[in-house]
Amino acid sequence: MRLLHVLPTLDPASGGPAQAVRQSTLALTRLGHAIEIATLDEPGAPFLLDAPAHVTPLGAGRGNYRFAPQASIRLRKQAPRFDAVIVHGLWQYHSFATRHALQGLSVPYYVFAHGMLDPWFKRTYPLKHLKKWLYWPWAEYRVLRDARAVLFTTEEERLLARQSFWLYRARECIVPCGTPAPPGDAASLRAGFLRAYPTLAAQRLILFLGRLHPKKGCDLLLTAFARVAQTDPRLHLVMAGTGEAEIVSHLQTLARELNVATRVTWTGLLQHDLKWGAFAASDAFVLPSHQENFGIAVTEALASGTPVLISDKINIWREVDADEAGFVAADTVDGTTANLRRWLSLDRARTERMREQARLAFATRFTIDAHVRRLLDVLASDRDVNA
Known part of the structure; x- marks a missing residue:
């Protein structure tokens, strides 16, 4: 099968959609499928050098909407x-351009929503939501309506998507997301990370890995960490990720105000073996997000056997809770603190059992192979129906 992924950027720092495309492309290629990627990135962007497949430039997108006037024409020639x-994400020009480009052609398109229809955004950013309403009826509504299917990674995401806009019509399918296993043994990955950050070798690490963004609850985590830091003088928080300069500066100021600045390490973006090494070196992974469609970093932690301490606003929290692969609480300072204290109260035997449960949860629910099998099943069933 020949598939084209379309997304606004392949930059790993942009978050979930770019990572999902990179991982699924590698898995699909291993199965013998021909995959290409189309983006609105600058053609010479450095992160395209390690792209997992041929990248078709659609023109550099301008502004937050990433408008690229030639994108639709180029897509129509390639399609x-x-x-x-497969369109990844909404609210930027790539989705509208794809629908426009494929009108009248026999090539179907599918849309991965990637949590971008979650009503959390409506409640948290009402002015942005109002702005979206201005072009929802003639843009994203039609993108979803005319797609062969709109793909959601969990049942929870599918149900929440129906609450954002009253004008909503789509054929809905669930295709759980997946994550590859770590690319080596845990001991080697851990050693590689600690070579890069030798001062952390004697510490008991709590890891946050993701965008430094208000949605992720980074401020909650810093405050909760300050509450429990005296429990163990070896406790150390690793904040791995990038964000807007103003947001990062605010978080670092908060750490100083909470008197934990010397016990927090800001690594910036971690990729490849360093990322996996951070998971292997950490006692727990923490993500107190206010909204998370799936949480690829959560499944990467599970794949590494690292217990996860997450909020109940991450759409796979029920699976984590059922599998006893971590702890779940509200997306508040008190909830995040409760997760940390529950984890700190575990003895060695219970900690090791939770690590085993994390690995089992990944193996039974969240592998990249399971994701691509389900995706291919959806595509194949549609081809059979429309043959």
């Missing part, structure tokens, strides 16, 4: 070579 087009 007939593919069996299907």
Whole structure:
């Protein structure tokens, strides 16, 4: 099967969609499928050098909407070579351009929503939501309506998506997301990370890995960490990720105000073996997000056997709770503190059992192979129906 992924950027720092495309492309290629990627990135962007497949430039997107006037024309020329087009995400020009480009062609397109229809955004950013309403009826509504299917990673995401806009019509399918296993043994990965950050070798690490963004609850985590830091003088928080300079500065100021600045390490973006090494070196992974469609970093932690301390606003929290692979609480300072204290209260035997449960949860629910099998099943069933 020949598939084209379309997304606004392949930059790993942009978050989930770019990572999902990179991982699924590698898995699909291993199965013998021909995959290409189309983005609105600058053609010479450095992160395209390690792209997992050929990248078709659609033109550099301008502004937050990433408008690229030639994108639709270029997509229309390329599309007939593919069996299907998969659009990743909404609210930027790539989704509208894809729908426009494929009108009148026999090539179907599918849309991965990636949590971008979650009503949390409506409640938290009402002015942005109002702005979206201005072009929802003639843009994203039609993108979803005309897609062969709109793909959600969990049942929870599917149900929440129906609450954001009253004008909503889509054929809905669930395709759980997946994560590859760590690319080596835990001891080697851990050693590589600690070589890069030798001062952390004697510490008991709590890891946050993701965008430094208000949605992720980073401020909650810093405050909760300050509450429990005296429990063990070896406790150390690793904040791995990037964000807007103003947000990062605010968080670092908060750490100083909470008197924990010397016990927090800001690594910036971690990729490849360093990322996996951070998971292997950490006692627990923490993500107190206010909204998280799936949480790829959560499944990466599970794959590494690292217990996860997460909020109940992450759409796979029920699976984590049922599998006893971590602790779940509200997306508040008190909830995040409760998760940390529950974890700190575990003895060695219970900690090791939770590590085993984390690995089991990953193996039974969240592998990248399971994701691509389900995706291919959806695509194949549609081809059979429309043959």
